[in-house]
Ligand SMILES: Cc1cc2nc3c(=O)[nH]c(=O)nc-3n(C[C@H](O)[C@H](O)[C@H](O)COP(=O)(O)O)c2cc1C
C-alpha cells in the first residue's frame with residue numbers, strides 16, 4: 497500500500513495484453529478542474545491506432561477509450577482517472593503455429609526466461625499495443641501542460657532507414673501517415689515502403705520530438721535529471737534502441753566554442769543542449785530524438801530455437817508494421833508529456849515560492 501502524492505507527482509500505471517479482452521491505465525495526480533472528454537483522448541488515439549494506412553499493421557482497432565473514473569460533468573476531479581480500451585480485432589490463430597518458437601529479437605525468449613510463463617498471443621504484455629494507453633494518458637497530460645503552463649509538444653519522422661528527412665513544416669507532420677514534416681518527400685517514402693513490403697522485410701526509423709513553452713526550472717540536478725527522465729521514458733517505448741537529447745551523439749565531434757549555447761538579454765543564440773542544462777530546463781525548446789529498430793516479425797525465414805531448446809527455422813506471418821517507427825510519433829509525444837507534467841508538478845510542489853530575481857531570457861535570440 498502506498499499513499500498518493502497528489503499535487504506533487506503525475507503517474508501512470510498500465511495494464512493489459514495485446515490479445516486479452518482490454519488494455520487500460522490509471523492516471524494519478526491530475527489536477528482537478530481540467531476539461532477532459534473521451535473525444536479529447538480519441539484525437540490522440542486515432543493518430544497512433546493500427547490499421548489506418550497500408551503502410552502499417554492491418555489489425556483494425558477503434559481504440560475507443562472509456563473514462564471510468566476521475567472525471568465528473570466533463571472535468572477532472574483530482575481523483576485517479578481510470579481508462580479502458582477494449583481489444584476488438586485480435587487474431588490469435590496467427591500465433592498458434594509459433595507458440596513454441598521464439599521470434600528472434602521480439603520479447604518472446606527473454607520474457608519466458610524471466611517469468612516461466614508467457615501469453616504467446618500477439619506478444620502479450622510485450623506488445624506495443626500497450627502504448628495506446630500511454631497515448632490516452634499523454635492526451636490528458638498534454639491538455640494540462642497546454643492550459644496551465646503553455647507547453648506544446650510535436651514530433652515528426654526524422655528518418656526511415658536511409659531516407660533522412662528534414663523538418664520544413666512541423667504542422668505537416670499531422671497530415672500524412674508517416675508523420676513526415678517534409679511533404680515533398682512523401683512519394684519517396686511510399687515507394688521505399690512498398691518495395692520493403694514486397695521484400696517481406698522491415699526497417700528502422702528515427703523520431704524527433706520537441707516541446708516549446710517549457711519554463712526554466714523543471715527537473716532535478718541529480719538522479720531524476722530532466723534529460724535522464726526523458727531518455728528513460730522514450731527508451732521505455734517498444735523497439736527503441738537509442739535516445740538523444742539536443743545534439744546527442746554529434747557532441748562527440750563538437751568544440752566547446754561551437755556547442756555552448758551563448759546567451760544575451762535577447763535570448764539564447766543556439767540550442768545544442770536540447771533545452772536542458774544540469775538536468776534542469778533552461779527555457780529553450782526541449783529537443784529529443786529516438787531510434788527504433790526494424791520490426792522483428794517478418795516473413796523472411798530466420799534461425800531460432802523452440803521452447804525445448806532445439807534449433808529450428810521460423811517465419812512470422814500475421815499483421816505487422818513494416819516500420820514500427822511510422823506509428824511511434826504520437827507515443828514519443830505522449831511520453832514527453834508525461835515526464836514534463838510530472839516535473840511541472842514536482843517543481844511547483846517544492847519551489848512555488850522561489851524567486852530567482854531574474855526574468856527568463858527568450859528560447860531563441862530575437
Ligand atoms: C508502434 C509500434 C508498433 C509495433 N508493431 C510491431 C509489429 O507489428 N510486430 C512486431 O513484431 N513488433 C512490433 N513492434 C515492436 C515490438 O513491440 C518490440 O520489438 C517488442 O516489444 C520487443 O521489445 P524491444 O524491441 O524493445 O526489445 C512495434 C513497436 C512499436 C513502438
Ligand SMILES: C=C(O[C@@H]1CC(C(=O)O)=C[C@@H](OP(=O)(O)O)[C@H]1O)C(=O)O
Nearest residue numbers: 514546553555618619623624625815816
Ligand atoms: C495492435 C497494435 O500493434 C501491434 C504491435 C505488435 C507488437 O508486437 O508490438 C504486433 C502486432 O499485433 P498483434 O499482437 O495482433 O500481432 C501489431 O498489430 C497496436 O499498436 O495497437
